[in-house]
Amino acid sequence: MKKSASTEKYDLQFASEVDKGLSEHPKHLPTRFIYDDEGSRLFEEIMRLPEYYLTRAEQEILSRYSGEIASILGREKFNLIELGAGNGEKTATLIKALLKEKKQFRYVPIDISVGAIDALRQDLGRQFGSLPIEGIHSDYFEGLRWIKEHSQRRNIVLFLGSNIGNFQLDHQHLFMQKLSQCLKPGDYLLIGFDLIKDYEVIRKAYFDPAGVTARFNLNLIRRINRELGANFNMDEMAYYSAYNPYKKRNEACVYSKCRQIIYMKANNKNYVLEAFEPVNTEYSYKYSIADTERMAAEYGFGAIAHFRDSRAFFTDALWLRK
Numbered sequence: 082m083k084k085s086a087s088t089e090k091y092d093l094q095f096a097s098e099v100d101k102g103l104s105e106h107p108k109h110l111p112t113r114f115i116y117d118d119e120g121s122r123l124f125e126e127i128m129r130l131p132e133y134y135l136t137r138a139e140q141e142i143l144s145r146y147s148g149e150i151a152s153i154l155g156r157e158k159f160n161l162i163e164l165g166a167g168n169g170e171k172t173a174t175l176i177k178a179l180l181k182e183k184k185q186f187r188y189v190p191i192d193i194s195v196g197a198i199d200a201l202r203q204d205l206g207r208q209f210g211s212l213p214i215e216g217i218h219s220d221y222f223e224g225l226r227w228i229k230e231h232s233q234r235r236n237i238v239l240f241l242g243s244n245i246g247n248f249q250l251d252h253q254h255l256f257m258q259k260l261s262q263c264l265k266p267g268d269y270l271l272i273g274f275d276l277i278k279d280y281e282v283i284r285k286a287y288f289d290p291a292g293v294t295a296r297f298n299l300n301l302i303r304r305i306n307r308e309l310g311a312n313f314n315m316d317e318m319a320y321y322s323a324y325n326p327y328k329k330r331n332e333a334c335v336y337s338k339c340r341q342i343i344y345m346k347a348n349n350k351n352y353v354l355e356a357f358e359p360v361n362t363e364y365s366y367k368y369s370i371a372d373t374e375r376m377a378a379e380y381g382f383g384a385i386a387h388f389r390d391s392r393a394f395f396t397d398a399l400w401l402r403k
C-alpha cells in the first residue's frame with residue numbers, strides 16, 4: 082500500500098528549510114544539504130580539478146608550515162577538533178607534523194556527511210594507528226556543543242577549506258559568536274580564508290568546463306526529489322555561477338529552462354519555479370587580510386600568524402582566543 086504524506090518519514094529540518102527557501106524571493110536552498118554521500122564524493126572530484134586552486138593552495142601551506150604550527154602549540158595535551166573535515170587529506174599533513182613533535186592529542190572531526198566521517202575514521206585510522214579518533218556526525222552548531230562539554234583540555238580548532246565563506250553573513254556572525262563563546266583563553270583556531278584575487282580565477286574554480294561543480298550543486302535538487310518526494314524535472318535543470326566583486330563572493334545557483342510547478346510530498350505543497358528563475362545554492366565569500374584581522378578582533382581572538390601559499394591565493398590564519 083502506498084504511504085500517505087503524513088506517514089512518510091521525512092527529515093523535518095530539511096523539509097522546512099527547503100520550504101522556506103523556495104517560498105522566498107529570490108529563492109535559495111540550504112547549502113549544507115548538498116553534502117550527502119554523493120555530494121561528498123563529488124566534492125572530492127572538485128578538489129582534484131585543475132581550476133579548483135583552493136585545495137592545492139592550502140595543501141601547499143600545510144606542507145610548508147605544519148612544523149612551525151606544531152611548534153607554536155605548546156606541550157600540554159589537547160583536542161584537535163576539525164569542523165567540516167571532509168576527507169581530511171590536508172589535515173593528515175598537519176597530524177603527521179604534530180605526531181613528529183610528540184604532541185599528545187585526540188582528533189575530533191565533525192562533519193554533516195556520514196560518509197565523510199566513516200571514510201575519515203578508516204583512512205586516518207589506517208595512517209595513524211595509535212591516534213585516538215572520535216568522529217562526530219553533526220552540524221557545526223551541534224559540534225560546538227561537543228567543544229563546550231570537553232573543555233578540560235586545550236582545544237585547537239581547525240576550520241579549513243574556507244568553509245567560513247559558505248555561510249550567509251547572518252549565520253557567519255552567529256557561528257563566530259558561538260565558536261568564540263565555546264573556546265576559552267589559550268585555545269587556538271586555525272582558520273582558512275580564500276583571498277580576493279583575479280575574478281576570472283575565482284569564477285573558473287566554481288564553474289569548471291567538465292561540469293563537476295554543476296553536478297555537485299544539482300545533486301541537491303536530486304536529493305530533494307529523492308528524500309522529500311519532490312518532482313523537479315532534472316532534464317530541464319541547469320547550473321550557473323559568477324563572482325560578484327561588489328559583495329566579495331561567488332554566487333552559485335540552479336535554474337530551470339522552463340516553468341515548473343513542483344510538488345513536494347514532505348510539505349504537501351506546490352512551488353512555482355519560473356523559467357530562468359535563479360535558486361541560490363551556495364555563496365563562497367572571499368577576503369582580504371584586513372577583513373580576516375577585523376573578524377579576529379570582533380570575536381575576541383588575536384591573529385598570531387598568517388600562513389600563505391606562494392601565490393598568496395589563500396591564508397591559514399592562526400588565532401589565539403584571548
Ligand SMILES: C[S@@+](CC[C@H](N)C(=O)[O-])C[C@H]1O[C@@H](n2cnc3c(N)ncnc32)[C@H](O)[C@@H]1O
Binds near residue numbers: 193219222240243
Ligand atoms: C567545502 S568542504 C571542505 C572540506 C575540508 N574542510 C577541506 O578543506 O577539504 C565542506 C565540508 O564541510 C561539511 N559541512 C558543510 N556544511 C556543514 C555544516 N553545516 N555542519 C557540518 N559540516 C558541514 C561538508 O560535509 C564538507 O565535508
